[in-house]
Every structure is written in structure tokens, then in C-alpha cells.
Amino acid sequence: MKKLNEKELKALVSLLEDEDTEVVKHVESRIISIGSAVVPFLEKEWESSFNSTVQRKIEELIHVLQFDYLKSRLQEWVNNGANDLLEGVWIVATYQYPDLELDFLKKEIEQLYYKIWTDFKEDLHPFDQVKLINGAFFDKLKFKANTKNFHSPGNSMINVVLETKRGNPISLCILYLLVSQRLELPIYGVNLPNLFICTYKTGEQQFYINAFNKGLIFSKSDIENYVKQLHLNPDDIFFEPCSNEDIVKRVLRNLIVSFDKMGEHQKSDEVKELLKSINGDAALNEDSK
Helix, strand or coil: CCCCCHHHHHHHHHHCCCCCHHHHHHHHHHHHCCCHHHHHHHHHHHHHCHHHHHHHHHHHHHHHHHHHHHHHHHHHHHHCCCCCHHHHHHHHHCCCCCCCCCHHHHHHHHHHHHHHCCCCCCCCCCHHHHEEEEHHHHHHCCCCCCCCCCCCCCHHHHHHHHCCCCEEHHHHHHHHHHHHCCCCCCEEEEECCCCEEEEEEEECCCCEEEEHHHHHECCCHHHHHHHHHHCCCCCHHHHHCCCCHHHHHHHHHEEEEHHHCCCHHHHHHHHHHHHHHHHHHHHHHHCCC
């Protein structure tokens, strides 16, 4: 399809106030077909317009274009192996914060790493290494569980968690994981029912870390007791590391719950669409938090 110049785009946008609904539908379809590259132009047109109806239509078009672009980036991230966890949670955060830059998050995580690295010692036992990280992360830097606003969508947005230092189990674990990876520690995420946790795992040793409870360290037998209390059968996924893709899917499920709790059902439906686009219907019924 031929790329439109600015004059042609202006003419197209001017038709959004046409009284013929079929014309408007055709124009909207034509603009959407151009793709996300047209968003900056639409934003300028919104600023220069004095017609509230046109402004509303432009807002709706921008949202559709940004959402479609987000979905394609998320699918591409999964298809390419989901190797970079930070990139995955950044893509999710752009649902609420479309102007959020990945480079900004990289710098924030790097600063967080350096602040924790200054307290870290490589020659300690793994338990003691984790306790040092806990002291820096939870006591010095003041990250903590957001128990007052547990279902806030912000708890699933990494930029908000970095700014407020409040999060839910999985968002705190994600930051814990990102720092641990930079410290070259074998710490991974674990999909425990109702509570996302971390595990320190090597060929000789494994223990678990609850980032929602200031990095509390516990054992496999503690998980077994926890699973029994939930009247569930033990499953390997409750004990073993999960993938970056699994982590991002769980973040999306958290967002669905959050938006439903807030009565923002349109946003909930859109996040369901994101989740379905990378895992089909099965992903909608799995655990969150």
C-alpha cells in the first residue's frame, strides 16, 4: 500500500468529522492499516484540533494502533525465545505507559544492581549471599509488599514498582531476579499457586526465597506443606524454575484480575487478548499473584 505524505494524511484525518458513518469507518480502517508509524502525526493532529469529536476519534485510533503494536512486539518476544525478562515486562508496561523506553528501565535496573552490589560478597555461603541481597533490597532500598493496594494495576508495571518501591509477589520477584542475574547467581522464578517465589538452584543445592516477605528463605518441605494446605497434588512446576515467558504470562493474568477488581472490564478484555495471542485460551485459567 502506498505510503501517504503529510498532506494526504491531513486530508484523511479531516474526514473523521464527516457525517457519513461509512466514510468515517473507511477512513479509520485506512489509518489503522498504515500502522503505528502514523501515531506521532495523529498526536500532532489531536493537539491542533478544536473538534472534540475528532479528538476522541483520534484518541481511539492511537489506542488501537498502540495496542496492535504492543501485541505484535509481545508475540515477537515470545517467538524469539523470550530470552530477556526485562524486555518482556517492559512490553507489558507499555500497555499503560506507551512512551516508556526500554533504555530507561535498563538504566534503572543497572542503578539498582550497583546499589546492591556494594553490599555483596562473592565468597559467602549462598544463604548468606541471599541475606545480604535481602538486607540491601528490603532494608536499605526499602522495597516492600504493597499490601494496602494489592490489586492495583501499578503492581504489575515494572516502572511503577521501581518508582514507588511497592509491588506484588511477582513484580518484587522480577526485580530480585534481574539483580540476581547481574550478580551471576543461579536464582530463578517459581510458579507456586497463589504466590510467585524465587529459587536458588544449583546441581548440589536448592532453596526458596519469598520476595513478598522480605526475602524469607524456606525449603522444599515448606512448599510441600503449603501445597497440602491448598489441597493440591504436588507438581514439578511448584518446585522448579519457570521460564521468562511463564513469568510474563503470570504478570498478564495479574493485570486481568486487577482491572476486573477496578471495574475496568474493557482493559481486562484487552489484556486477555494479549494473553491469548501468545498462549491461546489455556493461559486465561492459570494462577496469578
